[in-house]
Amino acid sequence: MMLFQFLDLQTWTSNYTKSLDNVKNTIQSLITQSSTHPASSKYRKFPNDPLFTRFLATATNHYSNIAVNDPACGVQADYAQLLLDISVLRQTLCESLPGDAVDRDNGTIAHEKGKEGTICIVAPGSYHFIVALFATVVIGGAAVVLPTGLIPEEAYYLYRKCNSACLLVAPGMESLAMGIQDLAHQKDTSIPTIPIKAQQAQSKNHHTDYTIAPDLTFPPSHPALILFSSGSTGPPKAVLHTRQLLYGLAATPQKDDFRPGETALSHRPPFWIAGLRPLLSMLPNGVRFEIVAPGSQAEVLWERLRVEKITILACQPIVWKAMMREFEERIARDSDENVVQEYIDGVRRLRIAQCTGGMPAARVKRFWKDMRSGRELEMVYNTTELGMPPIMSDGEGLVDEPVIGKAVPGITVKLSQGDRGEILVKSPYVFSHYVGDPDTTAAQFDAEGFYKTGDLAHLDNGNYAIQGRATSDFIRFLGIKVPIYEVEAKLNDLPYILEAYVFPVPDSESITRVAALVRLSTEKAEEGLSIQALRDDLSQTLSLYKQPTFLRVLGDGEDVPTTRTVKVDSAETVRRYFSPGALGVQAWDISLLREAKPEKAWDFGGMLA
Incomplete structure (x- = not known):
């Protein structure tokens, strides 16, 4: 029906x-009426x-x-x-x-x-x-x-x-x-x-x-x-x-001084604040926009960097990671030495290289720091409701920590519990309201008028270090909170892991399990990886209760689903790779936790439980 x-x-x-x-x-009529311009004065x-x-x-x-x-x-x-x-x-x-x-x-x-x-x-x-x-x-x-x-x-x-x-x-x-x-x-x-419509007939003195x-x-x-x-x-x-x-x-009240003659590579959809903001900040200030289709593959972005004189590029973590893999697995291996240098020169022309929408792995940040002759990616923290980023890094000394930077001048940032807690922002650029929803709008602000972001952070030497979403970036395993960001960071630190993603997967014994989806280096993929070996390799840096109890290794041609804003689609990824009966999933027997002899007091959560 x-x-x-x-x-x-x-x-x-x-x-x-x-x-x-x-x-x-209408246009033809206007042109007939006026010999100087197709639009009325x-x-x-x-x-x-x-x-x-x-x-x-x-x-x-x-x-x-x-x-x-x-x-x-x-x-x-x-x-x-x-x-x-x-x-x-x-x-x-x-x-x-x-x-x-x-x-x-x-x-x-x-x-x-x-x-x-x-x-x-x-x-x-x-x-x-x-x-x-x-x-x-x-x-x-x-x-x-x-x-x-x-x-x-x-x-x-x-x-x-x-x-x-x-x-x-x-x-x-x-x-x-x-x-x-x-x-x-x-x-x-x-x-x-x-x-x-675009590209209408121009008048001779149109700039006046x-x-x-x-x-x-x-x-x-x-x-x-x-x-x-x-x-x-x-x-x-x-x-x-x-x-x-x-x-x-x-x-442009932030530290970026956009200059006429510069060129930004635009590849993100404008319905997302990170894709729309550059249009309104850079274009009126003389920055040229080179447009590629949203969601373009890493090879397309690399080619534009090589051919065009791009000076400004902002990407999500998953894109910076994909570009790193493209360079390591194809460009560096298959291209002529002179062509490889052209790609490197394209990266080094970037005056501004920003990461938005999440925190890249330390390995990814180190790669781009090396590619840019010691200049690190700049972290930009923002949400749709905030409009203007309230926190940005200066790209100095942040490679190994999940640091997003300091508060931008003119915007007030604080944490709900002093040196840690939820990020709260008071800004002249915060959204006005949710259309048709005054109750939800009111609930997003505290009594002092600070917008409640829902993101957790702590202060690290004056910088804000992100910990994740209060409601979704933690996994409850056996009643203990496991921070997803931390587990992903430790997985990515392992030399044989090229990509790592962590998800909560429902489980009858533990409510949810810590599930790791990883891509291995070519050598390690040939050798194979067991979940016990993975846990052993993590044991020196990660508490027992935080270590993955589900493992799935990505094969050739397998990718991680993403949303319209090129973020990892967690629900679809779990459905595809960790649904009941899914092939290739290794499970660790959580009853072994009872037999384990913890080496550290916090191996079973300690006071976090």
Whole structure:
């Protein structure tokens, strides 16, 4: 039985084509009316705020510099082209939405009481997304960044939750937009859908056609962005950020001094704060964006480092690890000596090399320190709700410890128990609220207004050292808490382990077991590894109760599943490799713990039990 009666593809395609034709006709009409620019003058007047004054200053001084290179879309746009495409889409938005939704005199969205003025963007991390993001923000709208991997039912739910005015749709995303419209049709409603166009005809003096309108301002408290939580514990929460975050990012208040002429490699999806933040902080300050598809393989990232003059790169731990393996197992072994040096030179051109979204293994950090002639990866701690990273490292002396750095100036950080406990943050850039959920919003802050991150840490010589999520990064084995980060770190320290992941696996005897999923070096893989041998090798650095009691070795062609934000998908990994009856799992007999003779007082948990 079908749950929904969808519009047929031919009908939807016809409607979408008419929408495209309307956009083309509007642009052609504008070009006919004006010989200098395809957008009317009022749509080329930008808000008087820190974001756009910085953006226009950069564009004026470097208008012919390439701002975005997106080979997949066939776009290489300078700042003049980017501003032109933003202006044209801004005008298209204002002329396509109902009259009561926009202020056509100023080219801005009309905010009604109780509404956020939201616009949904359906686009991957491409040039089209950048155009749509800035076109939304310039009219005072709040950009709702939809993950592109959603099914229509999920996307429609989020569209309705945010009470959006329309969909902005990038080329290649028409199928998802069609599905959203089909669901709206079942409710006897319609959703305005506007194609995101790029590379319009340029005027000869296009770099002189943009100004700041002194009276066009939006307060810092004005809604600006809506991102979504992962949804791992229920329906995703809609996290609303205000323009205060945009203004702070454009001003780059952190230690990074972004410079015109630098180049950032953009490879992370923009629906994640780590993928979106660079667009708002670097692009207005003159940093060129080299775009590769989100989730690109390590070999693709290496090739761009070798060929392009990349100076800024930020990756998750799993990506830095994959790039390390790519170099060790392919590039260093199979490439000509001169080509290998080109890859190394590409890495050493990186002025900023950051790790976000987790803590890499010490071995991974040591590899990149050696590759970068002694310069370490910089750790960046952030969450969707925080917006701006409150803690960053300076990349000095942190290789062997899970240190994430010190508090960023202008942001207050403390731990709930003095020198340890939950990380609490008070920041002008923290999110405003969860859309439609005031109770959950209130529960995220303590009585002093500090945001409760849910992450545990302790102070180590003035630096914050991460211990994991309070609710998910510990395993209860025989009633004793086992920190996942610590076990993974000790596994990764073993010379024959290339990758190590630790998960809680349900068990009838112990409630949960400590399960290790590892990839071995070629030599060790040929020799084989037993769980007893692994525990013996860990016995000098890890208490007995923390040592794995399940072991699974990854074979050739086997990988660890990841989420849309390129983090390890724990639930899917456990299902794939540790479900009942799964092949290749070694189990250690936990009854042997009763016979064990502990060498250390804390081998069985001591006072932690």
